[in-house]
Every structure is written in structure tokens, then in C-alpha cells.
Amino acid sequence: AQSVTQPDIHITVSEGASLELRCNYSYGATPYLFWYVQSPGQGLQLLLKYFSGDTLVQGIKGFEAEFKRSQSSFNLRKPSVHWSDAAEYFCASLILTGGGNKLTFGTGTQLKVEL
Amino acid sequence: DTEVTQTPKHLVMGMTNKKSLKCEQHMGHRAMYWYKQKAKKPPELMFVYSYEKLSINESVPSRFSPECPNSSLLNLHLHALQPEDSALYLCASTLGAPNTGELFFGEGSRLTVL
Numbered sequence: 001a002q003s004v005t006q007p008d009i010h011i012t013v014s015e016g017a018s019l020e021l022r023c024n025y026s027y028g029a030t031p032y033l034f035w036y037v038q039s040p041g042q043g044l045q046l047l048l049k050y051f052s053g054d055t056l057v058q059g060i061k062g063f064e065a066e067f068k069r070s071q072s073s074f075n076l077r078k079p080s081v082h083w084s085d086a087a088e089y090f091c092a093s094l095i096l097t098g099g100g101n102k103l104t105f106g107t108g109t110q111l112k113v114e115l
Numbered sequence: 116d117t118e119v120t121q122t123p124k125h126l127v128m129g130m131t132n133k134k135s136l137k138c139e140q141h142m143g144h145r146a147m148y149w150y151k152q153k154a155k156k157p158p159e160l161m162f163v164y165s166y167e168k169l170s171i172n173e174s175v176p177s178r179f180s181p182e183c184p185n186s187s188l189l190n191l192h193l194h195a196l197q198p199e200d201s202a203l204y205l206c207a208s209t210l211g212a213p214n215t216g217e218l219f220f221g222e223g224s225r226l227t228v229l
Contacts, residue, residue: 043220097172105157
């Protein structure tokens with residue numbers, strides 16, 4: 001079954017440092033992939049998405065992600081982290097079914113930013 | 116308007132109560148979703164409505180009863196819940212098949228069952 005895996009449960013970075021959050025997907029065809037962010041007690045906000053085309057995707061808040069088919073990865077990056085980036089980050093994939101499109105999530109990565 | 120609005124934001128109920136969660140969107144989306152999220156876990160899909168018809172039920176207990184009165188509204192009726200049902204309930208919407216696109220999420224309704 002199609003799924004995404006986030007290997008890192010927690011990551012701590014210093015403010016101003018670069019960030020990379022890992023996401024691996026398992027699916028034969030080109031998947032529809034997303035990164036969402038969730039602040040404590042809040043809903044989910046879309047950072048970026050990949051459907052097809054250019055494998056380097058730009059998102060909001062200075063985030064980008066690169067789709068690498070050879071590595072089955074869709075890692076999220078940011079060159080310089082801000083304290084306000086501390087949150088939970090979810091990689092997700094969209095599964096197209098006859099009954100409707102289902103969005104399934106990885107287990108999430110908790111990002112802590114040290115000042 | 117790119118918002119999904121959920122009410123109430125917080126709800127406390129006893130195990131014998133009947134309550135409802137409400138979700139509204141005015142983006143013209145034709146697919147609407149209920150997700151359940153426990154603390155420090157990813158959201159788990161409960162139901163999908165596509166063009167106002169229930170299209171996916173992820174084996175959710177019958178004490179949760181979804182309803183889609185029209186294309187803009189989605190309700191989740193709650194009855195005889197258990198304390199383990201306490202969670203953040205997220206509503207989402209998207210354009211709907213055959214389109215593929217991101218889901219827009221509401222802020223959630225935090226439910227506590229006593």
C-alpha cells in the first residue's frame with residue numbers, strides 16, 4: 001500500500017542553521033506528495049506540494065522540497081531556520097481511489113529550534 | 116475565502132451526551148473529510164464525503180455519525196462516546212475527484228469525553 005515514512009521523530013536545530021526533514025514514500029507510480037506544518041493545538045497548514053514536473057518545489061515560509069525518484073524521497077529543506085518554525089511537520093501522500101482521494105500522513109517530525 | 120471553519124473549538128461531553136461538530140467551507144469544494152488526531156500522532160482519516168455522498172468510512176464506530184446536508188456543510192454527530200475518543204477532530208476539504216489537489220484543513224475541534 002502507498003505510504004510515507006518520516007524516519008526522524010524529533011529534530012533540534014539552532015536558529016539560523018539549515019534544516020532538512022526526511023520523507024520516504026513507497027509507491028510504484030509518481031505519487032502526489034505534500035508537506036504540512038502544525039503548530040500546537042492548531043490545524044494543518046500546507047507548506048508545499050508535488051504532483052509532477054519540476055522536482056524542486058518551492059513553498060511558503062522559505063521552505064522547499066526535492067522529489068528524488070531514485071531515492072524514493074521528498075525531503076523538506078530550509079536554508080535558515082527561525083524560532084517560529086518550531087512545530088510538527090507531516091509528510092503526506094494522496095491516494096486516488098474510486099471512492100475519493102485519501103490523504104495519508106507520515107508519523108511526523110517534531111522540530112525544536114534553539115535560540 | 117480559503118478557510119475551513121470548525122465549531123465549536125472546544126467541547127466537553129459526558130459519555131451519555133449527544134453533541135455535534137460542525138464544519139463549513141465556501142470554496143466550492145465537493146469533497147469533505149473528517150480526521151481524528153490524538154496527541155503527538157498524525158491525523159487519521161475517518162470519513163470522506165464526495166459530492167455530498169459518503170464515499171469512504173474507515174471502519175469508524177457507529178457512535179460517530181457523519182452528515183453532509185449540502186456541499187458547504189459537514190457535521191459529525193457524537194453519541195455515547197468513550198473517554199478514548201477524546202482527540203482533536205479536523206475537518207478538511209478539497210476540490211473533489213477527478214481533480215487532485217491539496218486538502219485545506221480547519222483549526223479543529225478539541226473534544227474531551229469525561
